[in-house]
Amino acid sequence: MDYGTPLLLRCLGRQGHTEALSGNPGGAEWHLDNRVTAEAGSVFPRDVLLTRAFFLRRPVDRGELAQVIGATLVDELLTADALSTESEVSGRTLVRSQVDVRPVAHSAHRADGTEALVVSDPDSSLEARTPRPDHVPGVGHAPLTLLNQVPSTPAGRLLDLGTGSGVLAMIVDADETVATDIHDRALGFARASQRSVVDRTIDWRAGSWFEPVSGEEFDRIVSNPPFVVGPPADGQIYRDSGLELDDATRTVVEGAVKHLSPGGTAHLLGAWATSLSESAADRVAGWVPAEGIRAWIVQRDEVTPSFYVRTWTADGSVDPRTDAGQAHVRRWLDYLGSRDITRIGLGYVHLQRIDGPSEVTFEVVDTPDLGYFGDEVAEYFARAQWLAHQDADGILDNRFQLRPGLARENVEVSRSGLTGDPATEPGFRPEIIRITRTDGPGFSHEIDEALSSVLAGLSPHGLNLRDVAGLYCAVNDLDEDEFTEALVPLIVDLVRHGMVLPTTLLEGA
Structure with a gap:
């Protein structure tokens, strides 16, 4: 069976596919019906049936589905409650998928375009439903975002902690x-998903955190x-840890340090809560040991408690x-208020095990669309490692x-x-010089002449940095x-942000 993104795009078109992913099932099905009519020669009934049944999760005829995937599989899916009988209409039995089967690929991690079919509980994007307490999410925003943070180089041993549906x-x-x-239910979905990936052996293990x-x-x-x-x-397992405040993120950071x-x-997704007396940088840095870790903490967003509670209340299908719903919101805000929480940050924690004292860098990177960022993370660690082995003379030479x-x-x-200038004086005066990366995080620095x-x-x-600076002086x-004493820390900052690149590092790469 070739169920995957190419099949879905043939049936839905890009607009219909986008509408489905955006939570507009009516719009997606409209595009499907119109493509069936307009492109009858290139859109096959079998593909349409698979799209309607497993991507849009609409009722389909049981007999027609059996002709495509086999009567035995249909019976097994009904027995496992992966399909449900919807109704009997004019002698036809309609069935509906109770699972989401979503193809996912990532060009940085699978350059050949190989897709995995991720099986999970349906979310509320295509039908009104309240997630059950043991809800298992599938290919949502969070795992796709994290995939964009992971370097593309293959790893030796990989641990996916809290794998969910196994994305x-x-x-x-x-x-x-x-x-x-x-x-256990998540691991069941993950094992089912793995059957679509023939080149991957995965050791699935049940247990809490790093146990x-x-x-x-x-x-x-x-x-x-x-x-x-x-x-x-202890609400929905996929989002509620049962721990206080941001202790779930702290637990993963502190545990990951011990297992590298x-x-x-x-490479971790996380959130951190701060008060007026504590910065986000200090909060997360406190989770990193004094020795042996290089940490790059990237805050993507920071919100008020009210905004945060409203967002996650909606995620839990609670009507505020x-x-x-109002009582639920008030209890949550009272809890945060009693701990003087004024802001909640969200972002990524990147860690590397090193020898020597720990290094912690906290940055706000609010570029609207970072896209794939994993190789930037790998390069950041390479630049930081290079800097760790340089003194001032090393930089200059x-x-x-x-x-x-x-x-x-x-x-x-x-x-x-302007003050001090005649109002009638024409023209402009220099204000600042700014250098900006036009790729990746878009780091920007203001510099002098x-x-x-x-x-x-x-x-x-050409010349080394010392000689270039000597000529200028x-x-x-x-x-x-x-001049060079003031220059070195400025160059260090530019290297750290990848704006200036040491040739020895480039040659090593």
Whole structure:
């Protein structure tokens, strides 16, 4: 059976496919019906039936479905409650899928375009339903977002902690994959999903947090834990950890640190709650040990408790307009208020096991659409490792090049009306010089004329940084020692953000 994205696109078209993923089943089915009429020669009835039955989860004739996937499989799906009998109409029995079967691929992790079919509970995007307490989500925003954070290089041993329906375990490339979950029902879905991936052997293990892998180390750890910030509720297993506040994220960070092999990395989704007396950077940094870890914490968003509670209340299909919904919201906000929580941050925690004192960098990266970011994460760790082995003389004695696509802006403002300038004076005056990466995170730095001139003189085949700076000082009659002392930390920041690249690092890559 070739059920997958190409089949769905043939039947729905890109617009119909988008409507389905956007939660508009009526619009998706409208596109399906219209393509059946307009392109009858290229849209086959078999493909339409599969799309309608398993992607849109609409009622279909049992006999017709049996002709496509076999009567035995239909009977087995009915017995397993994966199909339900909807009604008898004019001697025809209609059945409806009670599971979501979603194809997923990722070009960075599976360059050949191979797809996995992820089996899960249906969400509420295509039909009104309240998730059951043991709901198992499928290919949602969270796992796809995390896939975009994981480097594309294959790992040796991979741990997918809290695997759910198994999305990450089946897509992230590794020689050996261990996937754990506390939820037996989730592991059942994951094992069913694995049958669509012929080239992957996965060791599925049941248990809480890191208990199933006690004493083991991994080259890569990924996790999309139940990180909802709130009271210790045992509600829906996939989102409610039963731990206080942001202890779920803390538990995963502290546990991952203990299970990384030398040089291994972890890539985690998480959330952190802060008060007026504590910054988000201090909060998350407190979860990292003093020795042996390089951490890059990327905050993508920060919201108020009211916004956060409203979002997750809707996710749980609780109507905040009802009396019960209002009481639910008030209890949650009272809990956060009693702990002086004023902001809740959401983002990614990237960890690498190193020798020596830990390094923690916390950054806000709010570029609207990061897209695939995993190779940027890998490059960040490579740049940080290079910097860790350099002193000031090492920086000055290296040659550098500017990152391809780095943009420089000379910003000028109107002289008119400025204090000290005649209102009638025409033209503009220089204000700032800004350099910006035009790729990835879009990091931007404001620099002065002196640094701009030094950067312009960098070449991988030219002078080292010390000599470039020396020439600038000679031309401008500046003290070279004072100039280079101020220059080194500026170059370090630009290397850390990948704006200036050391040639030795490029040659090693």
